[in-house]
Structure formats: C-alpha cells, structure tokens
Amino acid sequence: MTSNISLRDVVETDLPIFYEQQLDGEATQMAAFPPRGRQEFMAIWDTVLQDKNLVQKTILFAGQVAGHVVSFEQFGEREVGYWLGKEFWGQGIASRALAEFLDYEKTRPLYAHVAKHNIASRRVLEKCGFVEHGLVVGTINEDGIDDTELMIMELV
Numbered sequence: 395m396t397s398n399i400s401l402r403d404v405v406e407t408d409l410p411i412f413y414e415q416q417l418d419g420e421a422t423q424m425a426a427f428p429p430r431g432r433q434e435f436m437a438i439w440d441t442v443l444q445d446k447n448l449v450q451k452t453i454l455f456a457g458q459v460a461g462h463v464v465s466f467e468q469f470g471e472r473e474v475g476y477w478l479g480k481e482f483w484g485q486g487i488a489s490r491a492l493a494e495f496l497d498y499e500k501t502r503p504l505y506a507h508v509a510k511h512n513i514a515s516r517r518v519l520e521k522c523g524f525v526e527h528g529l530v531v532g533t534i535n536e537d538g539i540d541d542t543e544l545m546i547m548e549l550v
C-alpha cells in the first residue's frame with residue numbers, strides 16, 4: 395500500500411492543501427501545535443520556500459498531496475518535522491515518507507520534537523531510527539501549548 399509514496403519539491407499550489415490540513419482539530423491536538431490563520435500560514439511558508447537552508451518536500455500518496463516534511467536549523471541543531479493530512483493517517487505513509495526524506499537530509503545528528511502523547515508520531519520516528527534523547531516541558535512556540543511534554547528524538 396505504501397509503494398505509491400513519493401516526495402517532490404513543495405510548490406505554491408500545495409500550500410492551500412497544507413493550510414487545510416493544519417486546521418484539523420484532532421491533528422493539532424496530536425501535534426500540540428496550534429493552527430495558523432491563512433495570512434500567517436502563507437507568510438510562514440513564503441519564508442520557508444525562500445530559505446535555502448531549509449529542505450522541504452511534499453509527500454505524495456497515489457498522486458495526491460498527503461502532507462509535507464521539512465528540515466531546519468533551530469537553536470544550533472538540525473531538526474526534522476512533518477505533517478500528514480488526517481485522511482492519510484494509519485497507512486504507513488508518514489514512516490515511508492520520512493525514511494525517503496532521510497536520503498535528502500544527511501545531517502547527523504538530526505533531531506525531532508514530538509508531543510509525548512503522540513504515540514503514532516513517536517512510532518514513525520522510531521521506525522526511521524530515531525531514539526529518545528530527552529524530555530522538555532513548556533511552550534512550543536509563541537502561540538504555544540503550555541505544559542506540553544515534548545520528547546526530543548535523535549537520529550545519529
């Protein structure tokens with residue numbers, strides 16, 4: 395089932411799909427990441443697309459935009475993040491896409507932050523070789539979800 399997965403560069407026509415995906419209440423709760431308004435979301439992605447230090451790929455499943463995966467520098471460390479539309483959950487797509495992305499992103503160590511309660515996302519990272527590196531509690535970003543426990547995962 396997961397053989398229909400591919401990655402390609404993000405294009406502007408992907409952004410409205412990404413925007414709608416990040417509005418899903420269950421997804422934002424699982425990710426412990428608040429949804430953005432349309433203008434803010436598009437401004438962030440405009441910056442992402444222009445930043446040559448970021449690697450960003452669209453996840454395609456059977457030709458449909460299923461989500462995205464990115465890597466970026468934060469606090470002097472290289473991190474990876476991904477988002478998958480809810481309708482694509484539970485099919486092995488995220489694990490396969492992240493594994494393929496790791497062929498693009500060669501930096502090691504590579505880190506990921508995942509909400510401790512998000513067992514499915516932790517499992518995706520573990521399948522791709524990430525191991526628990528630590529735990530932090532606190533605000534995720536300026537809009538943050540306070541008091542959320544985040545596991546720091548590391549790929550060496």
